[in-house]
Amino acid sequence: MSSDTDAFITREEIDPTDEGPLSGRTVAVKDNISTAGVPTTCGSAMLADYVPPYDATVVERLKDAGARIVGKTNMDEFGMGTTTETSAFGPTDNPAAPGRVPGGSSGGSAAAVAAGEADLALGSDTGGSVRCPAAFCGVVGIKPTYGLVSRYGLVAYANSLEQIGPIAPTVQGAAELLEVIAGPDERDATTREHGAETAYASAADGDVDGLTIGVPTELVEGADEAVVEQFEAALEDFRVQGAETVEVSLPSVETAVQAYYVIAMGEASSNLARFDGVRYGPTAAATDDAEAGNWNDAFAAVREGFGEEVKRRILLGTYALSAGYHDKYYDKAQDARAWVRRDFAEAFETADVIASPTMPVPPFELGESLDDPLQMYLADANTVPVNLANLPAISVPAGETAEGPVGLQLVGEAFDERTIIRAASAVE
Amino acid sequence: MTAQTAERDLSAVIGLEVHVQLETDTKIFCGCSTDAADDEVPNSRVCPTCLGLPGALPVLNEGAVEAGVKVGKAIDAEIPEETSFHRKNYYYPDLPKNFQITQYDAPICADGELAFRVDGEERTVNIRRAHLEEDPGSLQHAGGSIDTADYTLVDYNRAGTPLMEIVTEPDFRGADEVRAFLAKLEEVLEYLGVFDASRDGSLRVDANLSIVDSKTLDGDDISAALEDANRTEVKNISSHRGAQQALAYEETRQKNAVRRGREVEQETRHWDESRGITVSMRSKEEEKDYRYFREADLPPLRVSGWKEEIAIPELPDARRERFRGEYDLSAESASKLTSTKQVADFYETVAAEFDSDLAATWVADNLLGELNYRDMQVTDVEGRLDEFTRLIDLVDGEAITTKNAEEVVLRRMLDDGLAPDAVVEAEGLGKTDDNAVLAAVREAIEENPDAVDDYESGEEGALNFLVGQVMQATSGSADPGTVNERLRAELDE
Ligand SMILES: [Zn+2]
Numbered sequence: 001m002s003s004d005t006d007a008f009i010t011r012e013e014i015d016p017t018d019e020g021p022l023s024g025r026t027v028a029v030k031d032n033i034s035t036a037g038v039p040t041t042c043g044s045a046m047l048a049d050y051v052p053p054y055d056a057t058v059v060e061r062l063k064d065a066g067a068r069i070v071g072k073t074n075m076d077e078f079g080m081g082t083t084t085e086t087s088a089f090g091p092t093d094n095p096a097a098p099g100r101v102p103g104g105s106s107g108g109s110a111a112a113v114a115a116g117e118a119d120l121a122l123g124s125d126t127g128g129s130v131r132c133p134a135a136f137c138g139v140v141g142i143k144p145t146y147g148l149v150s151r152y153g154l155v156a157y158a159n160s161l162e163q164i165g166p167i168a169p170t171v172q173g174a175a176e177l178l179e180v181i182a183g184p185d186e187r188d189a190t191t192r193e194h195g196a197e198t199a200y201a202s203a204a205d206g207d208v209d210g211l212t213i214g215v216p217t218e219l220v221e222g223a224d225e226a227v228v229e230q231f232e233a234a235l236e237d238f239r240v241q242g243a244e245t246v247e248v249s250l251p252s253v254e255t256a257v258q259a260y261y262v263i264a265m266g267e268a269s270s271n272l273a274r275f276d277g278v279r280y281g282p283t284a285a286a287t288d289d290a291e292a293g294n295w296n297d298a299f300a301a302v303r304e305g306f307g308e309e310v311k312r313r314i315l316l317g318t319y320a321l322s323a324g325y326h327d328k329y330y331d332k333a334q335d336a337r338a339w340v341r342r343d344f345a346e347a348f349e350t351a352d353v354i355a356s357p358t359m360p361v362p363p364f365e366l367g368e369s370l371d372d373p374l375q376m377y378l379a380d381a382n383t384v385p386v387n388l389a390n391l392p393a394i395s396v397p398a399g400e401t402a403e404g405p406v407g408l409q410l411v412g413e414a415f416d417e418r419t420i421i422r423a424a425s426a427v428e
Numbered sequence: 429m430t431a432q433t434a435e436r437d438l439s440a441v442i443g444l445e446v447h448v449q450l451e452t453d454t455k456i457f458c459g460c461s462t463d464a465a466d467d468e469v470p471n472s473r474v475c476p477t478c479l480g481l482p483g484a485l486p487v488l489n490e491g492a493v494e495a496g497v498k499v500g501k502a503i504d505a506e507i508p509e510e511t512s513f514h515r516k517n518y519y520y521p522d523l524p525k526n527f528q529i530t531q532y533d534a535p536i537c538a539d540g541e542l543a544f545r546v547d548g549e550e551r552t553v554n555i556r557r558a559h560l561e562e563d564p565g566s567l568q569h570a571g572g573s574i575d576t577a578d579y580t581l582v583d584y585n586r587a588g589t590p591l592m593e594i595v596t597e598p599d600f601r602g603a604d605e606v607r608a609f610l611a612k613l614e615e616v617l618e619y620l621g622v623f624d625a626s627r628d629g630s631l632r633v634d635a636n637l638s639i640v641d642s643k644t645l646d647g648d649d650i651s652a653a654l655e656d657a658n659r660t661e662v663k664n665i666s667s668h669r670g671a672q673q674a675l676a677y678e679e680t681r682q683k684n685a686v687r688r689g690r691e692v693e694q695e696t697r698h699w700d701e702s703r704g705i706t707v708s709m710r711s712k713e714e715e716k717d718y719r720y721f722r723e724a725d726l727p728p729l730r731v732s733g734w735k736e737e738i739a740i741p742e743l744p745d746a747r748r749e750r751f752r753g754e755y756d757l758s759a760e761s762a763s764k765l766t767s768t769k770q771v772a773d774f775y776e777t778v779a780a781e782f783d784s785d786l787a788a789t790w791v792a793d794n795l796l797g798e799l800n801y802r803d804m805q806v807t808d809v810e811g812r813l814d815e816f817t818r819l820i821d822l823v824d825g826e827a828i829t830t831k832n833a834e835e836v837v838l839r840r841m842l843d844d845g846l847a848p849d850a851v852v853e854a855e856g857l858g859k860t861d862d863n864a865v866l867a868a869v870r871e872a873i874e875e876n877p878d879a880v881d882d883y884e885s886g887e888e889g890a891l892n893f894l895v896g897q898v899m900q901a902t903s904g905s906a907d908p909g910t911v912n913e914r915l916r917a918e919l920d921e
Contacts, residue, residue, distance in 0.1 A: 273527055
């Protein structure tokens with residue numbers, strides 16, 4: 001086992017509490033998922049010394065299912081990034097394309113699986129953070145339907161958008177892990193019974209005969225030529241196996257990236273407000289202001305400790321929620337979100353799953369995108385609409401370009417994880 | 429215009445934001461207890477959720493929503509189809525998440541009203557809305573006030589206690605009305621069983637006060653007049669009396685300013701209870717922007733059927749009326765006996781067993797009087813109400829005298845925690861039988877020949893002296909009327 005990839009922030013084993021479907025398997029856990037007694041840093045200097053006193057529901061379920069947790073994986077600070085380079089603990093290399101980023105924000109989890117340092121991994125996906133690194137590292141990642149997996153213990157970045165999701169070398173492996181972590185939790189009021197079949201592992205049977213796959217032109221047009229080539233090959237593979245491909249339209253995705261960032265940053269500005277130095281982060285320096293009882297200045301001084309990307313998003317999110325801008329940005333973004341949801345619903349009238357490249361580009365070189373946040377944000381164009389619509393999606397490897405792996409994204413209807421697992425298993 | 433007419437033409441316009449702690453078993457978004465022990469250790473009633481630990485999530489305690497619906501029914505408010513929560517974002521060291529989960533556009537109650545009496549007149553104040561929210565933690569400034577403390581400690585035991593914020597329209601015209609309203613509001617909330625006034629910090633009031641020309645109050649719409657007038661927000665009020673004093677002070681202060689032609693500054697002021705004045709918070713309050721947005725962790729809750737499903741007890745006004753009719757009580761007695769739900773319940777228990785007048789005297793005058801004298805409430809002796817019933821039983825069965833029951837037994841019950849029979853036993857108060865009275869009468873006559881002579885020569889005062897002697901000899905357990913009779917009979921023989 002090599003640790004050249006720097007996939008982990010903390011390497012610490014957590015024993016299973018019972019025998020179960022994951023007995024004998026190792027799982028890497030993203031460092032924004034709370035583990036009792038084991039540091040949970042979120043890739044941030046602000047939480048470098050934070051040790052949660054409780055386990056996230058998914059961690060409890062892993063332990064009960066017999067899994068051995070092998071460590072906490074590197075990530076973009078608080079999940080804010082597409083490359084894992086905003087981590088306060090340094091970047092992670094891509095085992096499938098050395099010298100390039102592993103994607104983000106769950107880059108450490110995908111890299112750990114790609115490098116064989118863990119059999120399986122958990123990531124979290126707010127706007128593509130499981131699917132992007134799965135695509136870049138040549139592994140499988142699932143973003144479950146909002147409400148399928150408990151978020152209790154997941155340190156929130158944008159709580160109306162995110163879900164914890166599995167990462168594995170195979171569709172089967174990802175489905176098995178999903179089966180363990182899915183299901184209602186009384187500690188997360190947004191989880192619910194949905195009535196759909198939950199035997200995910202058995203759905204990975206490769207049977208796509210008669211399946212209709214919708215292809216939204218809007219999500220293919222802007223992609224890299226080399227990526228599109230691999231994507232077309234995957235579609236041909238589907239057709240060979242008896243599936244039909246049809247063109248569908250998702251005109252709303254044009255505004256999805258903007259809407260996504262307004263909502264995500266708005267929520268982040270609130271979710272990250274608690275890191276003010278009272279209980280988290282470096283102790284407020286004994287400034288004159290702090291001694292004079294001016295805690296606002298003391299808070300501000302401590303919050304300088306966030307990384308640049310986090311500060312940018314908190315500031316923009318605060319702005320978008322402020323009086324006078326709330327209507328113009330936040331409310332409009334919510335309208336756009338509703339529009340995206342309707343567009344998908346319409347597309348599902350003709351298609352069983354919707355396919356696109358997961359990422360429109362191959363993995364960036366390390367350091368390439370750091371100075372250009374806008375380029376990074378636009379790379380999320382294919383993944384964020386899924387979070388806005390609360391839908392499930394899977395990224396499955398679909399060939400390689402000269403710069404690294406390509407991922408195929410398959411989106412399903414709410415709580416119909418089985419159909420996207422079945423479809424993905426046909427082309428892996 | 430002279431100063432005096434100006435004074436007469438000015439009127440205060442007051443609106444309130446009343447925060448009350450709702451009585452529920454557990455906190456509003458987690459399973460921690462709301463039961464604060466007097467000597468509890470700081471940060472002992474906490475969990476990841478009420479501490480705001482990263483990753484912890486709120487789960488709505490429907491008991492708090494139920495309490496909210498009860499209040500809504502009592503103030504005749506509209507209950508929405510669906511109620512939901514928002515985040516109110518602001519930084520304060522006692523706020524675990526630096527946002528408060530509260531309600532914004534779908535409060536549990538809207539458009540209610542509450543009637544109360546002040547100076548013998550009925551008034552009704554409109555309630556714009558009442559919404560649910562979580563209480564922050566509390567700060568302890570070590571070694572002084574917020575300005576002088578060396579350091580500040582945070583206790584999160586209170587964090588997550590369910591609060592209801594009740595917002596009135598600016599319908600009050602004076603501090604007396606505010607006090608009467610708050611008393612009535614507390615009475616109603618206690619009747620509903622959703623509020624405990626004896627709990628520390630259970631009531632907190634912010635008040636807005638403006639001074640306007642009285643003439644502008646004649647029309648239906650006073651918003652234009654309010655628009656022109658600067659208002660102050662008075663914070664840190666925690667009692668009815670405090671509200672009355674703070675607002676009376678503020679009214680005078682603003683009227684004086686207006687009469688002297690000075691502009692009232694639009695500002696937030698702090699009620700300093702110990703000095704009896706309001707003080708400017710000085711720091712130039714910028715317009716607060718709480719950046720409200722939907723709390724996605726809590727799905728909206730459908731409450732459309734709740735108003736019909738949830739029953740509320742008979743409210744104080746209705747009960748007062750019923751008491752007057754059913755038990756034939758005076759307005760004053762009925763009012764005293766319905767002052768709290770516990771008193772009214774106890775009265776009804778007693779009245780079911782004894783004559784309703786006797787029950788009224790014992791509950792309203794004797795028990796409440798003695799409790800009041802000791803600064804106690806009926807709730808302080810809740811577990812001993814059967815002992816008071818026993819005491820009334822002793823009086824009603826003439827086992828002890830009314831005087832002893834009132835002056836000895838009841839007092840020792842309250843002061844020493846004794847049961848009534850134990851006091852009777854210890855003090856030897858059992859009513860003395862006729863033979864013993866007769867023996868004492870004869871003894872008194874024998875030992876006081878001078879008094880007997882005086883009586884025989886027509887001095888009525890001598891009889892009183894002899895009665896006193898007999899009462900002393902029987903330790904007060906004899907009935908003075910009987911003693912009087914027996915003495916006359918013996919002397920006149
Ligand atoms: Zn708690």
